[in-house]
Amino acid sequence: MTGHQVRFVGAGKKYGAVRALDGVDLEVPAGTFLVLLGPSGSGKTTLVRALAGIERLDEGEIHIGDRVVSEPRRHVPPEQRDLAMVFQDYALWPHLTAAGNVGYALRRRKLTSDQAKVRCREALERVGLAGLAERYPHELSGGQQQRVALARAIVAEPGLLLFDEPLSNLDTDLRERLRVEISTLTRQSGASAVYITHDQAEAFALADVIGVLDQGRLVQLADPETLYHRPATPFVACFTGLSGELEGTVLEHEGDFALTQVGPWRLRARSATPLARGSAVRVMIRPAATGFADGDAGVGGAVDDHGVVEGTVVDVAYRGRGYDHVVACADGMLTSVFSVQPRTRGAQVKLALDAHGCNAFPLTGEAPISYDREVTAVTASSQTSVAVEHKQGVAE
Numbered sequence: 418m419t420g421h422q423v424r425f426v427g428a429g430k431k432y433g434a435v436r437a438l439d440g441v442d443l444e445v446p447a448g449t450f451l452v453l454l455g456p457s458g459s460g461k462t463t464l465v466r467a468l469a470g471i472e473r474l475d476e477g478e479i480h481i482g483d484r485v486v487s488e489p490r491r492h493v494p495p496e497q498r499d500l501a502m503v504f505q506d507y508a509l510w511p512h513l514t515a516a517g518n519v520g521y522a523l524r525r526r527k528l529t530s531d532q533a534k535v536r537c538r539e540a541l542e543r544v545g546l547a548g549l550a551e552r553y554p555h556e557l558s559g560g561q562q563q564r565v566a567l568a569r570a571i572v573a574e575p576g577l578l579l580f581d582e583p584l585s586n587l588d589t590d591l592r593e594r595l596r597v598e599i600s601t602l603t604r605q606s607g608a609s610a611v612y613i614t615h616d617q618a619e620a621f622a623l624a625d626v627i628g629v630l631d632q633g634r635l636v637q638l639a640d641p642e643t644l645y646h647r648p649a650t651p652f653v654a655c656f657t658g659l660s661g662e663l664e665g666t667v668l669e670h671e672g673d674f675a676l677t678q679v680g681p682w683r684l685r686a687r688s689a690t691p692l693a694r695g696s697a698v699r700v701m702i703r704p705a706a707t708g709f710a711d712g713d714a715g716v717g718g719a720v721d722d723h724g725v726v727e728g729t730v731v732d733v734a735y736r737g738r739g740y741d742h743v744v745a746c747a748d749g750m751l752t753s754v755f756s757v758q759p760r761t762r763g764a765q766v767k768l769a770l771d772a773h774g775c776n777a778f779p780l781t782g783e784a785p786i787s788y789d790r791e792v793t794a795v796t797a798s799s800q801t802s803v804a805v806e807h808k809q810g811v812a813e
């Protein structure tokens with residue numbers, strides 16, 4: 418079975434005064450695992466519900482494969498879109514067993530009852546639930562219920578699988594295991610997938626392509642590596658994992674990089690567009706780009722003398738493989754500075770910053786954005802308590 422190409426053209430949707438989707442143009446080839454990443458209220462669910470046919474767009478078109486399924490005068494109902502959806506709350510029928518729930522997805526297929534039973538059994542086997550087919554949802558754990566929902570999604574072999582934060586009700590350990598299963602099952606099936614999350618680590622782990630949404634707009638569509646190394650905007654940089662940011666002035670622009678003066682230090686940082694000499698910039702620093710200059714952790718890539726800043730250790734957190742430090746530098750704070758050996762609080766340290774993990778953006782006057790993973794909200798704040806994925810996670 419082959420997946421479908423997915424295409425949005427100028428997709429718009431309003432709820433009263435709220436623009437949930439604002440001219441979204443997006444196209445991914447057949448078989449792509451697309452993850453939609455964005456803070457709460459950015460329009461992820463609306464986009465996926467419109468793709469599923471549960472919501473109608475006000476403007477624009479949606480194409481699934483070579484079919485237009487949504488345009489101003491045409492709305493193909495969900496059951497005719499060759500897709501299946503997995504929801505955050507599992508959405509199982511409480512009066513049907515696991516096998517009954519999975520079999521429900523085959524009700525429109527022209528299969529004999531024996532053929533349907535075989536398909537259900539195989540789907541339940543693939544999600545590791547062969548022995549629990551006769552249990553009702555209330556007799557299953559959250560993880561098992563989500564596996565039933567996954568089996569129900571794949572049993573009819575649709576060309577498109579939609580996932581709306583399917584792991585958010587599960588605990589960390591189970592999330593990780595089920596994430597791997599979703600990735601494997603989807604890719605084995607050949608279906609295309611669109612997966613919503615506000616968790617950047619989940620997005621980076623799953624995606625072929627990530628679409629970042631902000632206030633109903635698609636602000637970047639790229640593979641994880643490009644998104645991480647070349648974020649299009651400060652918002653994208655922030656939302657995909659930052660150690661922190663420092664303000665500076667451009668000394669010169671060389672190729673893809675700007676040489677900046679940050680306090681008494683010189684830092685090189687990537688910049689997509691040439692920056693004028695003397696202009697004010699914010700240098701946004703990935704966790705993977707940080708390390709102690711005298712350290713044991715090393716930093717990814719070459720470090721030259723433009724990449725050293727000094728600061729004071731203000732916090733140390735044990736992380737199993739080593740320690741994450743928070744270091745105050747000039748008027749900025751860098752978090753998730755990893756080292757196998759701990760530094761003591763109050764110690765004066767030198768940090769080496771890899772230019773390939775630093776991005777410079779013009780300073781436009783707005784307050785820096787900080788992404789707090791705990792509350793999964795983006796807020797304006799001058800003091801970063803930036804939640805970050807450390808270097809052995811997202812960045813490698």
Ligand SMILES: Nc1ncnc2c1ncn2[C@@H]1O[C@H](COP(=O)(O)OP(=O)(O)OP(=O)(O)O)[C@@H](O)[C@H]1O
Nearest residue numbers: 432435437455456457458459460461462463464615
């Ligand atoms: N049925 C509705 N009626 C009114 N406003 C809505 C409705 N559905 C969504 N919205 C609004 O549209 C905007 C986008 O919502 P949407 O649920 O698509 O965002 P999201 O990125 O999926 O958020 P979350 O991560 O919290 O689920 C939000 O401002 C939301 O309040």
